[in-house]
Amino acid sequence: MIEFDDVSKTYPNGARAIEKLSLTAQTGKLTVLVGPSGCGKTTSLRMVNRLIRPSSGTIRLNGDDAARLDETELRRRVGYVIQHVGLFPHRTVEHNVAVTARLTGKPRRQAVEVARELLERVGLGSEFFRRYPWQLSGGQQQRVGVARALAAESEFMLMDEPFSAVDPVVRSQLQDEFLRLQREFGKTIVMVTHDVDEALRLGDRIAVFREGGHIAQFDTPEVLLTAPKDDFVATFLGSERGYRSLAFRSGVRVRPAPVPTVTLDERSGPSGPASDEWRLAVGGSGRPIGWLPPFEPVERERLLPCGATAGPDASLRDLLNAALSSPSSAGLVLDDDGGVAGVVPIDAVLPEIAAGTRATSPNEGAPC
DSSP, X not given: OEEEEEEEEEOTTSOEEEEEEEEEEXXXXXXXXXXXXXXXXXXXXXXXXXXXXXXXXXXEETTEEGGGSOHHHHHHHEEEEETTOOOOTTSOHHHHHHHHHHHTTOOHHHHHHHHHHHHHHTTOOGGGTTOOGGGSOHHHHHHHHHHHHHHTTOSEEXXXXXXXXXXXXXXXXXXXXHHHHHHHHOOEEEEEOSOHHHHHHHOSEEEEEETTTEEEEEEOHHHHHHSOSSHHHHHHHOTTHHHHHGGGSBOTTSOXXXXXXXXXXXXXXXXXXXXXXXXXXXXXXXXXXXXXXXXXXXXXXXXXXXXOEEOTTOBHHHHHHHHHHSTTSEEEEEOTTSOEEEXXXXXXXXXXXXXXXXXXXXOTTOOO
């Protein structure tokens, strides 16, 4: 647990970055700090490991006053992942991670073993161990940074815009990987991001800062989206917060319907007659390849991309996105093995969305 108790930061020129901040980041959970530029979220993060010292107030780590801890002990207890990683350019990838493991007292050989295990866990196999940072992509460097922080075996982790320096596709992959690692390790994490969607996707609780270092609202993603405290929070979360809130509504009541399929594999040429309905082409393994439009012959070059897909535990947002992105207007639902479980037409999703909207009564005082 990381506790901010009435913490303030005022600089010598009189500028007040944080004023009387009280906030608790729960053990084993990921707390995200968001807000406009200059609101004090990064200052708050850096005060945890004393990169910036508070002017007043107390920050406690599992009950211990951070200001009273030995600096070396503090840095060992708090891992730190930053936007541009900060890898040692003259060391290989495995040694960049192993050097952190050595700081925990592990002998050299064991530290290298730990580094290799963690690199594999973040998706970097043995072919990356001996490479240097300049030989990696931005996303791969970020993975090394996460592995290095995990190698410290710290109780807490601070993350400052960890995925913002990479393109959207890689960022999504890194977020997926990080969620998997968080489920496995259960770290107490405080993260700063400017990306609202990233905060909503990763955070167990989110603190929305307003200018002057004040918290406007501190809640779960679902509560923030459905019951913003005031117009500032509603505006900051954006005009799409209604659509975003669908990610927290289960789509389990929307049952996938069967879908007509045709099978194509590498050896199959043109085969089968045309049909007056959309059909899904699958490979020999049963995995989807693409949609075959009505009245088209069964030929691979006639196929259209499947669009987004949804999993067996998909939210209403996942199902709606799958349906909207599908050329057939029927969202493709896959089972746990990647096979076809069925489709959900868009007209099956919309009534469930409408039913949930009617059932949700507006909170008193919430903005329009």
